[in-house]
Amino acid sequence: xxxxxxxxxxxxxEQHLDAIVIGAGFGGLYALYHLRKSGLSVKAFDGAGGVGGxxxxxxxxxxxxxxxxxxxxxFTFSEELAREWDWTERQPGQPEVLxxxxxxxxxxxxxxxxxxxxxxxxARFDEKTGRWTLQTDSGQRVSAQxxxxxxxxxxxxxxxxxxxxxxxxxxxxxxxxWPHEPVDFAGKRVGVIGTGSSAVQAIPSIxxxxxxLTVFQRTPQYCIPARNGPIDRNYLKQVQAExxxxxxxxxxxxxxxxxxxxxxxxxxDTPEQRQxxxxxxxxxxxxxxxxxxxxxxxxxxxxxxTLGEFVRGKIREQVRDPATANKxxxxxxxxxxxxxxDEGYFETYNRDNVSLVDLRDDPIERIIGNAxxxxxxxHTLDMLVLATGYDAITGTLLRLNPRGRDGVDLxxxxxxxxxxxxxxMIPGFPNFFLIHGPESPSVLHNMPxxxxxxxxxxxxxxEHLRMNKFNTxxxxxxxxxxxxxxxxxxxxxTLFREGDSWYTGANIEGKHRQFVVHxxxxxxxxxxxxxxxxxxxxxxxxxx
Ligand code: NA7
Numbered sequence: 068x069x070x071x072x073x074x075x076x077x078x079x080x081e082q083h084l085d086a087i088v089i090g091a092g093f094g095g096l097y098a099l100y101h102l103r104k105s106g107l108s109v110k111a112f113d114g115a116g117g118v119g120g121x122x123x124x125x126x127x128x129x130x131x132x133x134x135x136x137x138x139x140x141x142f143t144f145s146e147e148l149a150r151e152w153d154w155t156e157r158q159p160g161q162p163e164v165l166x167x168x169x170x171x172x173x174x175x176x177x178x179x180x181x182x183x184x185x186x187x188x189x190a191r192f193d194e195k196t197g198r199w200t201l202q203t204d205s206g207q208r209v210s211a212q213x214x215x216x217x218x219x220x221x222x223x224x225x226x227x228x229x230x231x232x233x234x235x236x237x238x239x240x241x242x243x244x245w246p247h248e249p250v251d252f253a254g255k256r257v258g259v260i261g262t263g264s265s266a267v268q269a270i271p272s273i274x275x276x277x278x279x280l281t282v283f284q285r286t287p288q289y290c291i292p293a294r295n296g297p298i299d300r301n302y303l304k305q306v307q308a309e310x311x312x313x314x315x316x317x318x319x320x321x322x323x324x325x326x327x328x329x330x331x332x333x334x335x336d337t338p339e340q341r342q343x344x345x346x347x348x349x350x351x352x353x354x355x356x357x358x359x360x361x362x363x364x365x366x367x368x369x370x371x372x373t374l375g376e377f378v379r380g381k382i383r384e385q386v387r388d389p390a391t392a393n394k395x396x397x398x399x400x401x402x403x404x405x406x407x408x409d410e411g412y413f414e415t416y417n418r419d420n421v422s423l424v425d426l427r428d429d430p431i432e433r434i435i436g437n438a439x440x441x442x443x444x445x446h447t448l449d450m451l452v453l454a455t456g457y458d459a460i461t462g463t464l465l466r467l468n469p470r471g472r473d474g475v476d477l478x479x480x481x482x483x484x485x486x487x488x489x490x491x492m493i494p495g496f497p498n499f500f501l502i503h504g505p506e507s508p509s510v511l512h513n514m515p516x517x518x519x520x521x522x523x524x525x526x527x528x529x530e531h532l533r534m535n536k537f538n539t540x541x542x543x544x545x546x547x548x549x550x551x552x553x554x555x556x557x558x559x560x561t562l563f564r565e566g567d568s569w570y571t572g573a574n575i576e577g578k579h580r581q582f583v584v585h586x587x588x589x590x591x592x593x594x595x596x597x598x599x600x601x602x603x604x605x606x607x608x609x610x611x
Pocket of ligand 1 (some may be wrong): 225226228242260262264265283284285286405426454455456457574611
């Protein structure tokens with residue numbers, strides 16, 4: 068067990084706060100707003116050069132929200148904000164989401180309490196004082212009674228471990244760390260490694276300007292046409308006028324989106340009827356083909372297979388060369404990797420300047436100079452785009468690697484499994500709260516809304532501690548076992564946990580296989596409320 072009993076020595080310049088928030092994206096901005104409004108002294112830190120979190124980093128061409136979400140992928144706490152921000156697209160692009168978050172930071176005067184370009188290099192709990200002490204990468208020290216980690220679920224980048232990659236002779240960018248200066252593809256031979264959402268968004272755009280694009284695919288993907296476009300102004304105005312109604316619906320729906328659920332099984336229809344249903348939803352575009360036709364596509368394997376077969380048929384229709392179409396044919400259960408919305412992804416393979424390397428048949432062996440060497444030959448490139456994803460949900464927390472009671476670090480606590488209580492706190496880490504943490508709804512919920520609800524809960528919890536003169540709160544022994552059961556039970560009926568995806572940790576070598584998303588939806592938030600109403604059942608509240 069890693070133990071470090073020494074504490075970071077306080078220095079004269081150390082700033083003492085009630086709460087520190089790590090991250091200035093959707094989760095961190097609201098946490099800062101809410102806790103400051105509750106009267107606490109709060110400061111947020113972010114390593115980025117601006118607010119926005121993932122929307123500050125992910126600037127690759129074509130980056131957009133990966134669900135047709137406007138105007139609901141947004142904060143709900145301020146009706147005024149909802150009424151005055153006019154979304155322009157149904158599936159907003161990165162610049163628009165970032166502009167929204169910058170607007171929020173200005174409107175609510177958040178910037179004065181945000182320190183940017185600052186990475187937290189050390190975070191330790193001091194048992195004598197019941198406070199957290201943090202050190203930044205520039206040596207600054209700051210302490211707070213409460214630490215709130217809102218550092219993002221998809222921000223710890225996953226870099227492929229390819230021999231020679233560090234010495235690649237051309238330009239090399241990860242989609243999640245995209246440069247702020249314009250990247251010019253014109254006349255260049257570009258390679259993209261990966262075919263997840265980021266790659267599928269970027270590939271059509273890169274192909275339009277690159278001299279040649281080579282896509283290195285490890286797993287073929289199911290993609291559904293996004294059919295993005297301008298948001299209907301009348302619809303937007305109507306939603307804004309009735310914001311309270313929509314916001315209430317979001318708070319009570321399974322995924323935090325105000326979309327009605329359907330009650331029909333795919334297996335109740337004949338193949339011809341299903342084809343008709345799927346065709347109509349395919350023409351509409353977006354995720355309705357998964358959630359708007361039948362209710363059991365993510366709970367019943369036979370039902371799921373009917374949609375998988377339909378989408379494979381659509382790939383065959385879109386890709387002219389049968390050999391390329393075959394390489395693009397997904398063979399896993401649809402939706403168990405995050406379903407992707409695309410704008411002309413498969414048609415891109417009909418272009419003369421695009422080629423596809425199937426890494427299952429022709430694996431990458433190494434990189435030498437400007438060439439990616441696969442089993443069958445060399446691909447000489449001017450630019451390499453790594454669309455290789457993230458150590459999702461837990462990776463950012465582990466890179467922070469805070470030290471809790473007895474100086475035990477998180478990597479040690481999580482050596483066997485990712486343990487939490489309610490997805491809000493980790494055993495042995497008092498006064499350390501998570502936003503979008505493992506075993507909370509996180510990436511399978513409307514994240515801005517989930518972050519608000521979790522921050523509200525944290526704010527109420529801190530108020531409860533103060534009113535009752537407690538200094539610390541942490542999970543009672545064994546509560547992580549109860550919560551794991553709750554997370555498993557909520558997922559048991561679904562197929563989500565069955566795939567080799569970043570939901571289950573399968574994309575990162577050596578990571579333990581654990582489905583870390585709580586699928587309870589609104590019931591999850593009801594449990595949070597219930598625990599609070601029962602005087603924080605399952606937590607130990609103490610005076611230091
Ligand atoms: P994803 O969805 O994790 O996709 C990463 C892709 O990169 C995926 O196709 C991986 O193949 C591939 N990959 C990862 N490592 C390698 C190596 N070493 N060699 C070849 N290919 C590799 O990340 P995204 O950024 O696209 O999307 C993340 C989420 O952000 C997305 O779902 C949205 O919610 C927003 P694999 O499938 O693992 O075989």
